[in-house]
């Protein structure tokens with residue numbers, strides 16, 4: 001049976017919750033639908049900066065100041081932490097100082113409450129780097145909130161104060177007013193407000209397609225909590241930020257700054273890089289950021305990890321495919337098994353591979369993202385030893401030992417191999433890019449298939465099975481090294 005509300009909202013990001021607040025505080029009955037178990041979009045991955053000074057003067061700036069008032073009201077009512085510390089745009093170059101000073105001169109007429117601070121006053125208020133500092137643009141109107149804490153707490157606050165229902169884990173799949181279908185629930189409502197973030201595909205794709213909206217990917221860094229006695233002070237922006245927010249477009253000195261950045265560091269323009277630092281309630285610093293615009297932005301975060309994963313895919317696929325193709329031939333040629341014995345002993349490879357996939361899947365869920373790379377290091381390291389034993393024939397003369405070692409290689413490599421186009425594709429491509437990431441990883445893996453078919457045949461003819469296993473041991477060793485570098489990379493990123 002259908003349930004009823006005045007207003008349905010799609011998405012429990014900040015836009016959805018803000019609309020829920022606005023509607024519920026006018027006395028309307030509101031239900032919010034969120035497809036995830038908790039808000040997981042841009043609203044929990046940002047600087048938490050309420051930043052009126054960035055908005056162009058006039059209507060947008062006035063709107064931003066009003067929004068700030070609402071924020072303070074809600075944060076106070078919900079007893080949520082925030083830092084009303086204002087902002088400091090710190091300046092280290094003369095052309096940046098010229099823009100900041102000009103903006104201060106214009107600010108009274110434009111409605112901004114900001115002032116120019118000389119170097120020693122900037123240092124008295126903040127942790128800005130002293131070396132080369134000229135001064136700063138101080139503005140008292142900025143706030144910092146903790147996005148994750150705030151987004152997790154607001155649904156409860158809205159429920160307790162206004163009776164707003166938030167239905168987590170329910171994706172809205174169809175809107176046909178007055179009916180809204182969300183997961184297994186059907187609701188009758190008067191209005192629907194769609195706040196679905198960057199999901200342009202699920203609802204109203206045709207409208208989004210002609211809206212002129214596009215995606216943007218931002219990259220930032222979040223540190224571990226700083227010691228309790230360490231405080232950032234006001235949120236910081238760098239001189240680069242002057243060219244980023246349109247508030248500063250009124251300055252006649254801005255084009256000179258823009259020209260200098262374009263000629264000195266064109267990559268800053270290419271990736272729309274500027275500098276911001278904010279501090280969460282828990283003392284973590286968020287630093288950033290870069291901007292990549294486009295309908296389908298690069299699925300990987302930039303860095304060495306992409307290449308490492310592709311290298312791992314190549315190495316482990318060579319191992320898997322070689323054993324898949326050549327094990328029966330090896331058993332008959334090298335150990336004297338009959339064709340029937342070779343075929344039945346070869347079945348141990350997929351059998352132990354399957355056990356390995358299940359075990360690694362279970363362990364990886366328990367250990368998390370970093371655990372996957374650690375399991376790969378362990379598995380591929382031990383596989384290298386097993387392959388060296390096969391290469392150098394350090395075995396008692398029997399038919400059983402080669403079969404046991406081949407099964408061991410399956411157990412040690414197939415689980416780690418299975419991470420690549422599955423869980424690791426999601427780690428590195430994210431929810432949205434995981435399909436492409438998995439395609440890329442798998443695609444590179446197929447190159448490994450080609451190598452295993454052709455090159456291993458040539459090697460075994462030229463150097464015998466010892467040469468082929470030595471080649472495979474080197475592949476396992478190199479993959480193990482790549483997994484080790486990936487592990488270190490992931491530990492550094494955490």
Ligand SMILES: Cc1cc2nc3c(=O)[nH]c(=O)nc-3n(C[C@H](O)[C@H](O)[C@H](O)COP(=O)(O)OP(=O)(O)OC[C@H]3O[C@@H](n4cnc5c(N)ncnc54)[C@H](O)[C@@H]3O)c2cc1C
Pocket residue numbers: 010011012013014015016033034035036038039040041042043044045046047048049050051170171172173195196197198199202203218219220289
């Ligand atoms: C790195 C970064 C830093 C930023 N820093 C700042 C900052 O400091 N200050 C600032 O003001 N802005 C900042 N922004 C911008 C700000 O974070 C976004 O504008 C804002 O979070 C957008 O909120 P939203 O609710 O529209 O989208 P989202 O937060 O993406 O929320 C959309 C929600 O809708 C849900 N959803 C989608 N489709 C459905 C469906 N069919 N059914 C049910 N649920 C659905 C999604 O699961 C998601 O939870 C930053 C953005 C980024 C990426």
